[in-house]
Amino acid sequence: MAMKKKRYALVIDSRKCLNCKACVVACKAENKVPVGHFRNRINEERKGEYPTLSINFEPEQCHHCDEPSCVRVCPTGASWQRKDGIVLVNYDECIGCRYCMIACPYDARYFNEEEGVVDKCTFCVQRVDKGEVPACVETCPSKVRVFGDLEDPKSRIRELLATRRYKVKEPQTGNGPQLYYLL
Amino acid sequence: MHETNWGLLIVVYLFLGGLSAGLFFASGLANYLKVDDKPAYARVARMGALLAPWPVAIGSGLLILDLGNWYRFYKLFMHFRWESPMSIGSWLLTAFTVIAFLYLYSWLKEDERTWIFSKIPASWKLIHRLNVDISSWRETLGMIGFPFSIGVGIYTGVLLGAVSSRPFWNTNLVAQMFLFSALSSGAAALLLAMVLDKKNPIEKHETKFLVTLDVVFISLELFIILPYLIHGELSTQAVKQALDLILGGPFTFIFWGPFLFLGLLVPLAIEVYELFPAIFKGREFHGSRNLALTAASLVLIGGFLLRYIFVYAGQMSSFHSKMGLLQ
Numbered sequence: 386m387a388m389k390k391k392r393y394a395l396v397i398d399s400r401k402c403l404n405c406k407a408c409v410v411a412c413k414a415e416n417k418v419p420v421g422h423f424r425n426r427i428n429e430e431r432k433g434e435y436p437t438l439s440i441n442f443e444p445e446q447c448h449h450c451d452e453p454s455c456v457r458v459c460p461t462g463a464s465w466q467r468k469d470g471i472v473l474v475n476y477d478e479c480i481g482c483r484y485c486m487i488a489c490p491y492d493a494r495y496f497n498e499e500e501g502v503v504d505k506c507t508f509c510v511q512r513v514d515k516g517e518v519p520a521c522v523e524t525c526p527s528k529v530r531v532f533g534d535l536e537d538p539k540s541r542i543r544e545l546l547a548t549r550r551y552k553v554k555e556p557q558t559g560n561g562p563q564l565y566y567l568l
Numbered sequence: 569m570h571e572t573n574w575g576l577l578i579v580v581y582l583f584l585g586g587l588s589a590g591l592f593f594a595s596g597l598a599n600y601l602k603v604d605d606k607p608a609y610a611r612v613a614r615m616g617a618l619l620a621p622w623p624v625a626i627g628s629g630l631l632i633l634d635l636g637n638w639y640r641f642y643k644l645f646m647h648f649r650w651e652s653p654m655s656i657g658s659w660l661l662t663a664f665t666v667i668a669f670l671y672l673y674s675w676l677k678e679d680e681r682t683w684i685f686s687k688i689p690a691s692w693k694l695i696h697r698l699n700v701d702i703s704s705w706r707e708t709l710g711m712i713g714f715p716f717s718i719g720v721g722i723y724t725g726v727l728l729g730a731v732s733s734r735p736f737w738n739t740n741l742v743a744q745m746f747l748f749s750a751l752s753s754g755a756a757a758l759l760l761a762m763v764l765d766k767k768n769p770i771e772k773h774e775t776k777f778l779v780t781l782d783v784v785f786i787s788l789e790l791f792i793i794l795p796y797l798i799h800g801e802l803s804t805q806a807v808k809q810a811l812d813l814i815l816g817g818p819f820t821f822i823f824w825g826p827f828l829f830l831g832l833l834v835p836l837a838i839e840v841y842e843l844f845p846a847i848f849k850g851r852e853f854h855g856s857r858n859l860a861l862t863a864a865s866l867v868l869i870g871g872f873l874l875r876y877i878f879v880y881a882g883q884m885s886s887f888h889s890k891m892g893l894l895q
């Protein structure tokens with residue numbers, strides 16, 4: 386029997402975000418991200434002045450795009466995309482030219498100076514392949530992130546995207562980002 | 569998160585790559601133009617041929633040093649990915665460098681060749697077999713090299729222009745802008761070298777040829793920079809914001825002052841002043857040594873600054889809404 390097609394994506398309900406940064410720390414611990422670099426971050430935005438004031442927190446990481454420009458520009462094919470949509474870097478092929486970092490509209494990549502290669506969020510493939518969810522998803526105390534397979538009609542993210550309004554960031558770059566922000 | 573990934577080495581490399589392309593183009597053209605079946609500017613062609621391969625060779629070396637893992641550069645040549653401008657560019661650049669060195673070799677005089685091979689141990693017979701006269705290939709190599717030199721000139725622009733996430737670069741004018749800037753810096757470098765070569769003083773018709781070439785290329789470059797600005801201002805929000813970097817941002821002064829005024833308009837004015845009496849009044853061409861030196865140096869500085877501005881400003885431009893950490 387042929388394997389069922391998969392398309393992993395992340396739904397983010399940023400109104401639930403407390404800016405506790407547990408996701409950032411969990412990611413660093415899980416993926417041994419070098420000091421000074423992060424694979425995910427929480428954007429902060431302040432509107433207005435006291436007393437009419439609001440602050441928004443918006444977690445962000447690699448959008449694992451449908452048409453990833455980082456993969457397109459890579460001269461050696463080190464940046465590549467799995468059939469299930471996860472965008473990865475093959476560290477043995479990466480020459481460290483950083484063209485992908487420039488091509489990414491979301492600034493999702495960082496340069497690992499020690500190894501001389503580019504690195505990024507992997508959706509924790511090592512966990513996902515075992516049937517678990519990424520570390521940032523698991524650790525979030527307020528359940529901001531929902532990870533799942535868009536091809537699975539019974540998945541929670543399919544239900545969320547069918548019943549809630551959402552946006553994606555900078556769709557005009559044509560990358561087809563797969564982080565869905567609930568409104 | 570928003571940092572500069574490509575720095576000064578890339579700027580220098582883009583400049584040197586373009587310079588080689590321009591030198592080769594000018595040399596090839598000088599060799600192609602004939603008077604009574606003889607190249608009219610043979611000395612210009614020879615000087616261009618002798619200079620052309622070096623900048624791109626040095627530039628490629630710098631590019632390799634800029635990699636995170638420089639010893640992995642060979643992996644560029646284990647793949648051909650037509651969607652990646654850098655992949656196409658590495659092949660193009662290599663082919664161009666080989667052609668440029670062959671072209672240089674075809675311009676060496678008999679005694680120069682003998683001198684070079686006298687430095688190689690006589691036991692290396694395989695290498696000594698290369699000591700052949702290929703001066704009859706000059707024209708062929710020049711013709712083969714033309715499209716490659718233009719390709720390299722365009723490539724340095726496409727490398728930036730093909731990045732859809734950087735609105736400052738992602739217009740269809742950057743490739744041509746870099747090409748004409750490359751060709752004009754090539755002509756200027758050739759003029760500079762010929763004027764500085766005191767053993768073989770430059771002749772007036774040679775100065776006139778190079779100055780004319782430069783005027784044409786600078787004018788073309790100007791006619792691309794103006795639409796780049798106008799079209800950008802009439803474009804989408806992101807492009808307008810990107811242009812703010814040079815129209816009221818950190819790069820405004822360097823763009824309008826040192827680059828546009830000193831690097832383009834002043835040398836253009838000098839060269840037009842030099843050419844004007846010869847073309848419109850039927851008088852003799854001035855051919856002032858100092859003016860030629862000034863104009864050529866300014867053109868080279870302008871060519872470098874164009875790449876500096878584009879590499880740095882381009883990386884600062886983005887579609888991404890500026891959300892960051894609160895202070």
